[in-house]
Every structure is written in structure tokens, then in C-alpha cells.
Amino acid sequence: MKLLILDRDGVINQDSDAYIKSLEEWIPIPGSIEAIAQLSKAGWTVAIATNQSGIARGYYSLATLDAMHARLRELVAEQGGEVGLVVYCPHGPDEGCACRKPKPGMLRSIGEHYAADLVGIWFVGDSKGDLEAAKAVDAQPVLVKTGKGQTTLSKGLPEGTLVFEDLAAVARALIHNHQDA
Structure with a gap:
């Protein structure tokens, strides 16, 4: 299985x-929806792991979060692709859960769902917490320069982190380099 895990925001x-x-x-970054669809059509399972402390803070409801993810699935489907788990x-950050990145609980949940070993799996994020969560499960940390990526880049990265302009560049690299996988 070709599994790719993405942060969302x-x-x-x-x-x-x-x-x-x-x-x-909830406004897609230009090229991101197409990138997910292209990866999906190329045989990749694209899963998402996202911190959403706004729920604990009362800024929005689970129904609103579900609507955002439904919209994401709909947009990717319109491009002929599919979003995985x-x-x-x-x-909130002070609740001591095992899932909030940089803790790796969400990545482990995705690995268990797909019965996949996370070693070497790419986890694409824009924050230090994303990269640290990847390292915690021996996944490949991948930084995009969108979102908080430029700021994260300026503060130093975990060893071995790959860096791309955006999700579209990640998709091009994976599809080009793994077309025979």
C-alpha cells in the first residue's frame, strides 16, 4: 500500500x-485539491491527521468540522480522486491527550486503520509539531512552505526532513518517483 499522511491547515x-x-x-490552497486527486488516481491512499483544538475552545462544532471534511472529499472527488481516513x-493543548501533535497518536491510528507500518511513510506538514510527530513513529517528515512552513523552516528542522514548496510539489515528486512502485 502506498500511504501518504497530510496535515490539514x-x-x-x-x-x-x-x-x-x-x-x-475553509479555503483550499491553490493546487492542493488537484494534488490529492492526482495522488489518489496514481494509487496513493491519502490520509489526514489534524489538530483541531478549536473544538475544545468552543470556536466551532464537530458538525462544522465534518462539513469542512465533507467539502474536501467532494472537491477531491470532483477531480476524480478520493480522500482516505x-x-x-x-x-486543547493542556488536556494531556495522546493524539495532539507533536504526539503521534493520530499517526498511529492511521497506521492501525490501514494495517500499515509507518516507518518511512511520508507525513506532510507545515509545523514543527507535524515533523516531530513524524519522527516519533519513524515516518518521513516532509515540510511544505505553505501555511506556517516558512516560519518553521527558519527555526531549524529535524534531521532528514524533506522540504517542498507546496502539496502540489510533493505530489509531483511522489508520482514521478514512485510510478513503478
Whole structure:
């Protein structure tokens, strides 16, 4: 199985320090929907692991979050692709859960769901927490320069981190380099 795991905010859709609180605020980064569809059509399973502490903070409801993910699935389907498992952490940073990145709980859940070994699996994110979660399960940390990526890049990266302009560049690399996989 060719499995790819993505962070959401700042990788797939535009991020906001004020949180993405409504379907109207959920705006795809140019090229990201097409990238997911292209990966899907090339045989990749694209799963998503996203911290959503705005739920714990009361900024938006689970129904709103579900609507955002339904919209993501719909947009990717319109391009002929499919989004795999979407897992999210609804907890606040002080709740001590095992799922909030940089803890690797969500990545482990995805691995268990697909019965996949996470060693070497690419986890694409835009924050240090994403990269640390990848390292915690021996996945391949991949940074995109969208979202908080430029700031993250300027602060130093875990050893072995791959860096791309955006999700479209990640998709091109994976599809080009793994077409025979």
C-alpha cells in the first residue's frame, strides 16, 4: 500500500491564527485539491491527521468540522480522486491527550486503520509539531512552505526532513518517483 499522511491547515487549506471556524473560512490552497486527486488516481491512499483544538475552545462544532471534511472529499472527488481516513484531535493543548501533535497518536491510528507500518511513510506538514510527530513513529517528515512552513523552516528542522514548496510539489515528486512502485 502506498500511504501518504497530510496535515490539514496550512497544507491542504489556508491556515489562520484565528482558527478556521466555518465552512466559508475553509479555503483550499491553490493546487492542493488537484494534488490529492492526482495522488489518489496514481494509487496513493491519502490520509489526514489534524489538530483541531478549536473544538475544545468552543470556536466551532464537530458538525462544522465534518462539513469542512465533507467539502474536501467532494472537491477531491470532483477531480476524480478520493480522500482516505481523516483523523483529528479535538482536544486543547493542556488536556494531556495522546493524539495532539507533536504526539503521534493520530499517526498511529492511521497506521492501525490501514494495517500499515509507518516507518518511512511520508507525513506532510507545515509545523514543527507535524515533523516531530513524524519522527516519533519513524515516518518521513516532509515540510511544505505553505501555511506556517516558512516560519518553521527558519527555526531549524529535524534531521532528514524533506522540504517542498507546496502539496502540489510533493505530489509531483511522489508520482514521478514512485510510478513503478
